[in-house]
Amino acid sequence: MNAKCPTTIVIGLGKTGYSCARFLSARGVDFMLADTRERPPYLQRIQQEQPDRLVQLGPLDAALLRQAEELILSPGIALTHPAIAEAMAAGVRVRSDIDLFCEVTTAPILAITGSNAKSTVTTLVGLMAQRAGKKVGVGGNLGVPVLALAEQIEQQDADPYDLFVLELSSFQLEITEQLRAQVATILNLSPDHMDRYPSYEAYQCAKQRIFRGCSQVVVNIDDPQTHRLLPANVQVTRFGLADPEPGEFGVIGQGAEAYLAFGKNKLVSIAELKIKGAHNVSNALAALAMGYAIGLPMDDMLAALRKFEGLPHRCQWVRQRHQVNYYNDSKGTNVGATLAAIEGLGAAEAGKIVLIAGGEGKGADFSALVEPIERYCRAVVLIGCDADKIAQILAPIRSENLSVWHAETMSEAVEKAAAAALPGDLVLLSPACASFDMFDHFEARGDAFIEAVRML
Numbered sequence: 361m362n363a364k365c366p367t368t369i370v371i372g373l374g375k376t377g378y379s380c381a382r383f384l385s386a387r388g389v390d391f392m393l394a395d396t397r398e399r400p401p402y403l404q405r406i407q408q409e410q411p412d413r414l415v416q417l418g419p420l421d422a423a424l425l426r427q428a429e430e431l432i433l434s435p436g437i438a439l440t441h442p443a444i445a446e447a448m449a450a451g452v453r454v455r456s457d458i459d460l461f462c463e464v465t466t467a468p469i470l471a472i473t474g475s476n477a478k479s480t481v482t483t484l485v486g487l488m489a490q491r492a493g494k495k496v497g498v499g500g501n502l503g504v505p506v507l508a509l510a511e512q513i514e515q516q517d518a519d520p521y522d523l524f525v526l527e528l529s530s531f532q533l534e535i536t537e538q539l540r541a542q543v544a545t546i547l548n549l550s551p552d553h554m555d556r557y558p559s560y561e562a563y564q565c566a567k568q569r570i571f572r573g574c575s576q577v578v579v580n581i582d583d584p585q586t587h588r589l590l591p592a593n594v595q596v597t598r599f600g601l602a603d604p605e606p607g608e609f610g611v612i613g614q615g616a617e618a619y620l621a622f623g624k625n626k627l628v629s630i631a632e633l634k635i636k637g638a639h640n641v642s643n644a645l646a647a648l649a650m651g652y653a654i655g656l657p658m659d660d661m662l663a664a665l666r667k668f669e670g671l672p673h674r675c676q677w678v679r680q681r682h683q684v685n686y687y688n689d690s691k692g693t694n695v696g697a698t699l700a701a702i703e704g705l706g707a708a709e710a711g712k713i714v715l716i717a718g719g720e721g722k723g724a725d726f727s728a729l730v731e732p733i734e735r736y737c738r739a740v741v742l743i744g745c746d747a748d749k750i751a752q753i754l755a756p757i758r759s760e761n762l763s764v765w766h767a768e769t770m771s772e773a774v775e776k777a778a779a780a781a782l783p784g785d786l787v788l789l790s791p792a793c794a795s796f797d798m799f800d801h802f803e804a805r806g807d808a809f810i811e812a813v814r815m816l
Contacts, residue, residue, distance in 0.1 A: 365427040366390040371420070371444075372434025373400035379505035380432050380457050381406055381413070386511075396420060396437075419443075426450045432457065435501075435531035438556055456535040458528065461506040467497075467521040470650055471539055473528045473570050474547030474586070476697040477643045477674075478502075480635075481547060482527040484647040484668055489523060492651075492660040500526035523654065530566040531556075540573035543653045546586040547646055550696025554723035565589075578649045581608070582642070597653045599645040601638065609645045609652070620644060622652075628662050635670045637704025673806035675701055675790075678813050683783035685709075686813045690806030692790035695724050699732055701790040706736030711784035713737045714777045716767075716809070719744035719793030726753045729792065739763045739780035741773045745797040770798075770805070774812035787813075 368391035370380045377393065377400075384391045392414040393406065399417075406413060416424070420443035425431060430453040437444065439454070448454055462469075472482050479502050486498035497509040506526060523542075530553065533539075546567050557563040568589045571577060579587045581600030590596070597607070604610030604621055611630070612621040619626040620641070627648070630641055644665055651661045670676060671691075678686040687705065692698045698717065706713055713736050717729075726749060733740060734757045742750055742764065751764055758764050763780060767773035777787045795805040 365424060366392045366414070367429040368392075368432060369394055369425060369428045369430075370432045370434075371395070371437050373397075373402045373406065373415070374434060374436060375402070376434045376457050376505050376507075377432075378402035378405065379507035380434075380460065381410065383457075383460060383507040383510060384432075385410055385413075391432075392416065394420060394424075422446045426452060428452055430455055432460070433535050435529055435535075439534060454535055455537060456532055457505060457507050458500075458526075458532055458536040458539060461510050462538070462540060464510055465521070465524065468523045468542035468654060469539070470523060470525045470654060471528055471541035471544040471570050471574070472526065472547065472650070473530070473533060473545070473567050475550045475552050475694060476692075476700055477547050477639065477646075478527045478529075479691070480640070480643050480671055480674055481646050481650070482525050483671060484643065484665065485650045486525045487668060488647060488651045488656055488661040488664040489525065489654075491664040492656045494522040494656075495520060497521045497524040498526075499524075501529040501532060502527040525650075528570060530563055533569040534566040536569060536572075538573050539570060541570065542574070543576045543578060543650055544570045544574040545578035545580075545646065545650060546570060547580060547643075548583050548696065548700075549585050550694065550699070550728075551724060552694040552696065552722070554725075556722075576653045578646065578653055580642070580646065581610075595653070597649045599642070599649040601642060601645075609649045611641065611645075620648070622648070622658075627658070628665065632666055633668075634666075635668060635675075637675060637701070637708050639700035639704035640670070640675065673803060675705065676806070678810050681778070681813075681816055682781075684711075684778070684781040685786040687786060687788045687790075688806045688809050688813075689788060689790035690795070690802045690809060692792060693719075693794050693802055694722070695726060695728055695792045698790040698792035699728060701788060702729075702732045702736055705786060705788060706732065709784075709786055711782065711786060714739045714741070714781045714785060714787045716741045716743065716773045716777055716787070716789045717791050717793070718742040718747040718750055719791045719795050719805075720797045721746035721749060721793045724792070726750050726792065730754065730757060733757070734762065737762060738782070738785060739765065739777070741765045741767050741776045741780070743767050743770065743773050743798065744791070744793060746793055750792070770808040771812045771815070774809065774816065778816055
């Protein structure tokens with residue numbers, strides 16, 4: 361080992377890398393930091409808090425990485441990066457912040473992943489646990505790094521939490537060795553991040569790692585691909601949008617008489633929920649199944665569900681103008697999310713949808729959008745660098761019943777959408793793409809939509 365190279369190298373100085381640095385420093389671990397960027401977002405903070413910490417910026421040094429015993433990798437760095445792959449080939453261990461977290465916590469972990477709705481279900485389960493009087497830590501890919509939650513554990517003799525509810529991305533799971541969740545679920549699967557994975561199957565396999573070492577599994581009956589690699593001898597709780605069998609969560613009835621149910625027991629009318637659309641009914645059922653698996657009281661879960669208004673940028677109602685409702689689904693960053701939004705709102709509303717879509721497609725195949733757009737949409741307004749790709753797949757259905765327009769800015773897109781909508785319609789921003797070609801993040805894109813709608 362080169363004397364100048366610490367045993368551990370943390371790669372990435374964003375939110376996750378910063379939390380790793382604080383965690384390792386508090387435990388007296390010998391480590392250094394590396395980032396491919398010259399100005400990573402947390403560099404100044406690290407320099408202030410740990411002025412003697414060695415930091416290497418710019419292209420990763422493969423020779424340096426090969427000298428380490430382990431790499432703690434941030435989710436934004438792919439395992440296929442040449443320097444990382446070379447280090448792994450040389451026998452260097454690669455781990456995640458999730459691995460570090462699992463070493464110090466003793467509380468049960470509820471682990472949630474999926475192509476869509478991870479944040480909604482994670483937040484809702486956390487609210488259900490709070491309503492039940494639990495001290496719950498909610499984080500992961502959701503916004504609070506798990507090691508930020510772990511700081512409270514380190515400061516006390518015992519784990520102060522009753523349980524953790526963690527949203528986990530495929531990027532986190534692919535570098536997590538053994539999660540050992542008490543309850544794990546894959547909510548749904550559809551192609552995403554095809555610019556990072558060599559195939560859809562590789563993406564699916566990364567997601568399936570959430571089941572490693574788990575005790576219980578929550579299964580989406582409506583999406584068989586989410587549970588084709590279930591571990592043996594684990595307890596399974598199922599949910600789906602059809603009539604439930606005994607011990608399952610589902611839906612009884614139709615229209616105004618539809619209820620969330622457990623077996624044949626009606627739990628709550630869907631009309632009472634503040635979150636709308638079939639996709640949100642599925643989210644509610646998933647949250648109930650997760651809470652049931654961990655033993656949360658049903659009354660507390662239903663009370664939290666009735667109050668839940670959803671998350672910003674996820675089919676978020678913005679306003680009504682001229683009898684047209686405007687919805688912000690900027691978090692719809694992949695085709696599956698946009699499909700869920702179109703089908704969920706389209707089936708629930710009497711009018712047509714005017715869809716605003718486009719951005720950085722991440723190598724996605726947009727063809728799955730054709731059928732629901734033809735069925736539910738009056739017009740599509742396209743923005744961003746992959747607007748032409750979406751326009752091409754819509755070309756066969758463009759007619760007097762579906763107009764397709766282009767816009768250079770969000771304000772222009774909203775103005776064109778408002779002009780196309782008729783009373784009773786809804787305008788939906790659900791891009792099916794990442795935002796980075798036009799905005800810093802999906803929140804900024806959603807905020808721009810909200811502001812443009814308010815300025816109409």
